[in-house]
Amino acid sequence: MERLIQDDGQPHYGIFTTPPKRINYRDFDFRSPMGRRLGALAKWRRFHQFQYFGLISEQLIVGCALANLSLAGIGFVYLFHPPSGRMIERQFKLPFGFGTHFSQQPDDGLCELRSGRNLLRLENRPSPKEKRLLVELDDGTRIDACFSEDEPRFQPMCISTPAAVNGWVYAQKVAGVRCAGEVRSSLGDFDLQRLGAFAHHDWSAGYMRPETHWNWACLSGQVAGRRLGLNLSCGVNETSYTENCYWLDGELLKVDTVRFAFDRQRPLHPWCISSQDGQVALRFEARGQHQERMNLGILASNFKQIFGQFSGVLRPPGRDEVPVANLWGFVEDQYVRW
Structure with missing residues (x-):
């Protein structure tokens, strides 16, 4: 698929085997809930885009995100060292996205944020097909x-869904892939390949609900000699289709709707995550969190990304159960007004 938005101004919807080459959001026939056609300013204001890259290993956990919220460019990065419990965190908020660049090509583009001598960069390369994170x-x-x-055999989760009465969301997810590279920090120097590190990635964009909330879970690791990745969410991409899935050695296996049971006021207490079809039954034990709160009136966010370990079982239809024991990963609780 060359473009997500068709000639009639409407998106392609569904779960795709290959991603669109371009998220051509400016061609979207954007209208008010009452049917009035909206212009370029409204298209710019309501279009939001974000990208996330996570690293998982027994020795090092890393999370890095970039977001274009039209009125602000936002980025964060954190590094957590499980053996010592030490952590490095940095956050960046740039008005109107000054100092940022965002490509609308999920597999062939560059997104970055520069603030002083700080750089967060996420590259998506088509040949060879690679995702790269560079932080300085x-x-x-x-x-x-x-x-x-x-x-x-590897197939990313590529999904496009309607959102509210006049929007849509495109999301592209990857988990359970081996990661290479290096990290230098006050926590130590790390060779990611030697650590046996795994990575996951999220590229999302669209006209999302003006006020929304979601929960999300992701893990990556190795189980009985097989690579396992998992991506689950509730609250954002469930209109007609869901993004819920897991990967076994790169093979994508679809999951029905999921339920996140946890205490919002005590997010470091255990979480229980289960799917309606019985494929997922997991318990999450937190080890730490990255949290951000922002309230600028028009823009507001209450964001908690919690890292820890999953245990439980996955039940792929017609196959042996996949036991999950203390695999590292992430859960998320997010409210946003944009």
């Missing part, structure tokens, strides 16, 4: 990590 901070922290999707 003014305290000497440097992350250079990449993974490849160039294996015949």
Whole structure:
């Protein structure tokens, strides 16, 4: 598919085997809930885009995100060292996205944020098909990590769904892939390949609900010699289709709707995550969190990304159960008004 938005101004919807080459949001026939056609300013204001890259290993956990919220460009990065419990965190908020660049090509583009001597960059390369994270901070922290999707069996989750009465969301997710590269920081120097690190990636964009909330879970690791990745959410991409799935050695297996049971006021207490079709039954034990709160009137966010370990079972239809024991991953609780 060359473009997500068709000639009639409407998106393609569904779950795709290959991603669109371009999210041509400016061609969207954007209208008010009452049917009035909206112009270029409204298209710019309501279009939002974000990208996330996570690294998982027993020795190092990393999360990095960039977001274009039209009125602001936002980025964060954190590094957590499980053996010591030490953590490095940085957050960036740039008015009107000054100092940022965002491509609308999920597999062939560059997104980055520059603030002083700090750089967060996410590259999506088509040939070979790679995702790369580059972080350079003014305290000497440097992350250079990449993974490849160039294996015949691997299929990313590519999904486009309606959102509210006049919007849509395109999301592209990957988990359970091996990661290479290096990290230098005050936590230590790490060779990601030697650590046996895994990566996951999220590229999302669209005209999302003006006020929304979601929960999300992701894990990556190895179970009985097989690579396992998992992506589950509730609250954002469930209109007609869901993004819920897991990967076994790169093979995508679809999951029905999921339920996140947890205490919102005590997010570091255990979470229970289960799917309606019985394929997922997991318990999450938190080890730490990255949290951000922002209230600028028009823009507001209450964001908690919690890292820890999953245990439980996955039940792929017609196959042996997949036990999950203390695999590292993430859960998320997010409210946003944009």
